[in-house]
Each structure stands twice: as C-alpha cells, then as structure tokens.
Amino acid sequence: MSMLTPPGMGRKYRxxxxxxxxxxxxxxxxxxxxxxxxxxxxxxxxxxxxxxxVDVFTGGPGETRAHGxxxxxxxxAKDGDCKAADEGAEPExxxxxxxxxxxxxxxxxxxxxxxxxADELRNRGFRIGKVGNAPALxxxxxxxxxxxxxxxxxxxxxxxxxxxxxxxxxxxxxARAADEEVDLVIGNEYKExxxxxxxxxxxxxxxxxxGQAPPSDAPSSPPPSPSKAASPAPKPSKC
Numbered sequence: 001m002s003m004l005t006p007p008g009m010g011r012k013y014r015x016x017x018x019x020x021x022x023x024x025x026x027x028x029x030x031x032x033x034x035x036x037x038x039x040x041x042x043x044x045x046x047x048x049x050x051x052x053x054v055d056v057f058t059g060g061p062g063e064t065r066a067h068g069x070x071x072x073x074x075x076x077a078k079d080g081d082c083k084a085a086d087e088g089a090e091p092e093x094x095x096x097x098x099x100x101x102x103x104x105x106x107x108x109x110x111x112x113x114x115x116x117x118a119d120e121l122r123n124r125g126f127r128i129g130k131v132g133n134a135p136a137l138x139x140x141x142x143x144x145x146x147x148x149x150x151x152x153x154x155x156x157x158x159x160x161x162x163x164x165x166x167x168x169x170x171x172x173x174x175a176r177a178a179d180e181e182v183d184l185v186i187g188n189e190y191k192e193x194x195x196x197x198x199x200x201x202x203x204x205x206x207x208x209x210x211g212q213a214p215p216s217d218a219p220s221s222p223p224p225s226p227s228k229a230a231s232p233a234p235k236p237s238k239c
Contacts, residue, residue, distance in 0.1 A: 094161055094206055095180055097203075097208075098125050098211055099127075100126055100182060103130040104118040104128065104130075105131075106133055107133075107140060107141065107188075108186055108188050108190065109140065113186050122213065124199070142186070143187060143189065144187045145167070145169050145187050145190050146166050146168075146186050148166070148170070148184055149183040150162075151178060151179050154179045158182050161203065164199045165194055165199050166184065166194060169187075
C-alpha cells in the first residue's frame with residue numbers, strides 16, 4: 001500500500017504513483033445557469049438606464065414620448081408649431097352684401113322683374129348697379145331660375161354670397177376684372193328670391209353678417225341746434 005492511500009482504502013481504491021490526487025466539489029449546473037442569467041439581466045438593465053439618461057439630457061425620443069410629438073424641445077416641435085399655426089389661421093373673409101354691386105337683368109318676357117328684384121336685393125343690403133333687360137346674348141335664352149356672372153376670382157367670394165339669394169341659379173365666369181361686381185340674370189323659371197330668413201341663415205353659416213336696408217336717398221337735413229337735439233343723429237351708413 002502506498003503512503004498516499006488513506007487508511008481503509010485498499011484494493012481497487014489504492015492510490016499508486018507519485019501524483020497527489022486533487023479532491024474538488026462536484027459542479028452544480030443550476031448555479032452556473034442562474035449566475036449567467038443574472039449577469040445578462042444586470043447588463044441589460046444597466047444599458048437601458050444609460051439610454052434613458054441620454055434621452056433626458058439630449059431631448060431625444062424619450063422626451064418626445066413623454067410630452068407628445070411637437071412638444072417644445074422635442075424632434076417634432078417644428079412640425080407641431082406649423083400645424084398649430086395653420087389651425088389658428090383665420091379663413092378668407094367673405095365680402096359683406098354692402099361690398100358687392102349687383103347688376104340685375106331680366107331675360108324673360110315678363111316686365112318689371114328686374115326692378116322688383118333689384119329693390120329686394122337693395123333691402124337686403126346689396127349695392128345695386130345697372131337694372132334693365134338682359135343683353136342679346138342672354139335675352140330669352142336663360143331657361144332655369146337665373147344666371148350669376150362674375151370674375152373667375154369671385155367664384156368663392158362674391159358669387160357665393162349672391163348665390164344665397166337665388167337658390168338654383170347657374171354660375172358663370174367671364175373676363176371682367178372687378179371681383180365684387182356680379183350680374184344677376186333672371187331666367188324663365190324664376191318666381192322670387194330665396195326667402196330672406198333662409199338667405200340670412202345661409203349667410204350666417206358662411207360667417208357673413210346679413211345686410212341691412214340702406215337709408216333713404218333723400219338729402220340729409222342740417223344738424224339740429226343744441227336746443228333741439230332731443231333725438232340722436234342717425235348713424236352713418238356702412239355702404
């Protein structure tokens with residue numbers, strides 16, 4: 001028996017040779033796997049935390065998500081400001097009835113329609129230009145309710161406003177330069193203008209204040225003396 005053989009270990013457990021046996025604990029695979037997983041999780045958390053700190057101090061995606069796209073200091077600030085500016089911009093102002101001159105022409109065989117219609121439009125606040133029979137180009141040739149003629153640039157302005165007074169009228173553009181002048185040609189199917197209540201409601205929906213009848217054309221009287229100034233002087237017309 002060798003001197004390296006512990007007592008009681010003989011035969012097949014006999015240690016021979018000159019090398020000293022190294023006794024070590026058996027490996028535990030569960031501990032190795034658990035240690036590897038723990039290390040991976042720790043590195044992941046450390047990396048995520050570093051990324052968040054960088055976003056906070058540089059105004060990166062983290063700040064954009066926290067305050068919303070277009071927030072001050074975020075990447076979408078420029079687009080957000082532009083969109084807000086567009087939403088806050090006021091739409092194009094439509095002309096008031098008192099800013100529009102309407103020429104009224106009668107293209108039917110019935111007499112007096114042009115004057116009656118012009119007087120009603122004047123009572124609704126429109127300025128009246130020429131009144132009479134339609135020119136040969138349209139005389140007895142307008143079969144529908146009527147025809148509204150204006151400059152191309154008036155399609156979305158003056159023509160829209162006058163169109164509230166004659167439902168069903170056709171719209172046509174010509175080469176005139178005046179945007180606020182419209183020809184209203186009365187056609188064979190015309191009976192009367194749109195009811196004033198409905199026309200005023202349509203104007204209000206468009207953001208236009210309905211017009212008022214202008215004051216009488218009679219010459220104004222001299223201003224009253226201080227002793228007779230019982231009633232206030234009439235307000236000047238907006239036309």
